Amino acid sequence: MAKTLCKWKKKEIEKNVHELASIVDKPNFACKDCARAAHNKNYLCKPIKLPLSH
Numbered sequence: 001m002a003k004t005l006c007k008w009k010k011k012e013i014e015k016n017v018h019e020l021a022s023i024v025d026k027p028n029f030a031c032k033d034c035a036r037a038a039h040n041k042n043y044l045c046k047p048i049k050l051p052l053s054h
């Protein structure tokens with residue numbers, strides 16, 4: 001399983017910016033700990049569903 005975005009370090013964000021772009025595109029979930037967003041809840045430590053429809 002992929003590491004959650006919540007655990008990404010600054011360097012990893014820079015290095016994986018293309019992967020990050022696809023993860024945060026059209027987000028369905030947000031993390032209620034750190035407010036990150038992702039299309040898949042597996043990328044977040046405390047996911048909550050966002051009330052959005054794309």
Ligand SMILES: [Zn+2]
Binds near residue numbers: 032044046
């Ligand atoms: Zn989090």
